[in-house]
Amino acid sequence: MIKIVVVFILSIEPNSMHEMSLCEGVLDVIEDSAKAQNFKKVSQIFLEIGNLSGVEIEAMKFCFAAVMRDSIADKAKLTIIKKEGLAWCMKCAKKVKVKQKFDKCPDCGSYQLQIVSGDEMKIKELEVE
Amino acid sequence: MCATCGCGEGEVKIDGEDHNHHSHTHTTSNKRIVQIETDILEKNNQYANQNRVFFKEHKIFALNLVSSPGSGKTSLLCKTLDDLKNKYKLSVIEGDQQTDNDAKRIQKTGCPAVQINTGKGCHLDAHMVGHSLERLKPEKDSYLFIENVGNLVCPASFDLGEAKRVVILSVTEGEDKPIKYPDMFADSDLMLLNKIDLLPHLDYSLDKVYQYVNKINPKMKIIQVSATTGESMDLWYQWLEISKKTEEI
Structure with a gap:
C-alpha cells in the first residue's frame, strides 16, 4: 500500500510543476485584463486546452486552486474546453484526427502532417464581477 | 457558431x-x-520579446542551451568558453533548481556568469532572464549562453528571447530521446551529440538517432562532438560564428 502511494507522488510531481507555471501565466493575464477591463473579481475561467499541447488536465486542475488562492480569482470555477488534435495530411489532402504530435496519418501512413488544431493553450473568457 | x-x-x-x-x-x-x-504563455512571450529587442540592439547573440540532466552541458560550455574567451566576448546565465555550483564552474573560466535558481520551477522563463540581464550586463557585440534547467519537457514551451535554441544529447542516453520528447527537438536549431569519445564502449546506433531526429525535425543540424577530447568542437564554433553573423543581417 505504501509503495503505491510513493510511486504516485513521483509520477505526478514533475508534471505538476509545469502546470503550476501555466496557472501562474493564467493569473498574470487575468490581472492585466482586470486593470484594462475594470473588474475586481473573477468567478469563472474558461480555458481551451488542446490534446496535443502537452498539458496534463488533472495536474492543471490541481495547481489551479493553489495558484488562484488570495488572488482576484480566488475560488473561481475552472472550466476546461478540450480540443481534439487535428492535422492536415498533405498526401490525402484532408483533415485527419491525431492523438499525438508527430503521429503518422491514420489513413495513408504519411508523416507529412500539419497540425491545424489541438495545440492550443488559451484563456478563452472570464466571468467577472 | x-x-x-x-x-x-x-x-x-x-x-x-x-x-x-x-x-x-x-x-x-x-x-x-x-x-x-x-x-x-502571452506574458512570457511579451518578456521574451523585450529580451529579443535588447539582444538585437546590443548585437548580443543569445543561445538557449537545453538538455536532460547529465548530458555534459556544463562541461561542454566550460570547454567552449575556454576555447573562445580570447577571441570573443562571452557571458553565461546558468539555470538550476538549486545550488550555484555550475555558475562557480563557469566563473573559473574567467567569463562573467550569473546563476538563476528556479526553486520549485522546472525551467527558466523570459522574466527571470530579463532580470538576470540587469545584473549580468552582457557586453555589446557578444555571445550569451543561457544554460537552461536540465529537463527535456518544460523548457520547450518557454521562449526566452534567444536567437537559437541548441539541444544537447549525449550518446550515453537512449537513441530514442528525440521521439520521446519531440517538442524539444522539433523547435531546436542545432543538436550537439556529445560524448562521442565513448561510442566504442557503447551499443549505440548513430543511424537510429539521425533517423529519429529526421522524423521530428528534418531541418535540424547535428554536430557530433566530445567536450572531453575536443573532437569536432571547431565545427560548433564555426556554427556559432556563422549563426551570429547571419542573425545580424
Whole structure:
C-alpha cells in the first residue's frame, strides 16, 4: 500500500510543476485584463486546452486552486474546453484526427502532417464581477 | 457558431461532454463575460520579446542551451568558453533548481556568469532572464549562453528571447530521446551529440538517432562532438560564428 502511494507522488510531481507555471501565466493575464477591463473579481475561467499541447488536465486542475488562492480569482470555477488534435495530411489532402504530435496519418501512413488544431493553450473568457 | 465564445457546434467537449453555450449568455446583473482569447504563455512571450529587442540592439547573440540532466552541458560550455574567451566576448546565465555550483564552474573560466535558481520551477522563463540581464550586463557585440534547467519537457514551451535554441544529447542516453520528447527537438536549431569519445564502449546506433531526429525535425543540424577530447568542437564554433553573423543581417 505504501509503495503505491510513493510511486504516485513521483509520477505526478514533475508534471505538476509545469502546470503550476501555466496557472501562474493564467493569473498574470487575468490581472492585466482586470486593470484594462475594470473588474475586481473573477468567478469563472474558461480555458481551451488542446490534446496535443502537452498539458496534463488533472495536474492543471490541481495547481489551479493553489495558484488562484488570495488572488482576484480566488475560488473561481475552472472550466476546461478540450480540443481534439487535428492535422492536415498533405498526401490525402484532408483533415485527419491525431492523438499525438508527430503521429503518422491514420489513413495513408504519411508523416507529412500539419497540425491545424489541438495545440492550443488559451484563456478563452472570464466571468467577472 | 456561438456568438459568445466562438466555438462551432459539436467541435468542443468539456470533460467529454458538449460545451454548454447557454451558461455564458445568462449573465446576472453584476456578472459579465470578458473575452480574453489570449495564449496562456502571452506574458512570457511579451518578456521574451523585450529580451529579443535588447539582444538585437546590443548585437548580443543569445543561445538557449537545453538538455536532460547529465548530458555534459556544463562541461561542454566550460570547454567552449575556454576555447573562445580570447577571441570573443562571452557571458553565461546558468539555470538550476538549486545550488550555484555550475555558475562557480563557469566563473573559473574567467567569463562573467550569473546563476538563476528556479526553486520549485522546472525551467527558466523570459522574466527571470530579463532580470538576470540587469545584473549580468552582457557586453555589446557578444555571445550569451543561457544554460537552461536540465529537463527535456518544460523548457520547450518557454521562449526566452534567444536567437537559437541548441539541444544537447549525449550518446550515453537512449537513441530514442528525440521521439520521446519531440517538442524539444522539433523547435531546436542545432543538436550537439556529445560524448562521442565513448561510442566504442557503447551499443549505440548513430543511424537510429539521425533517423529519429529526421522524423521530428528534418531541418535540424547535428554536430557530433566530445567536450572531453575536443573532437569536432571547431565545427560548433564555426556554427556559432556563422549563426551570429547571419542573425545580424
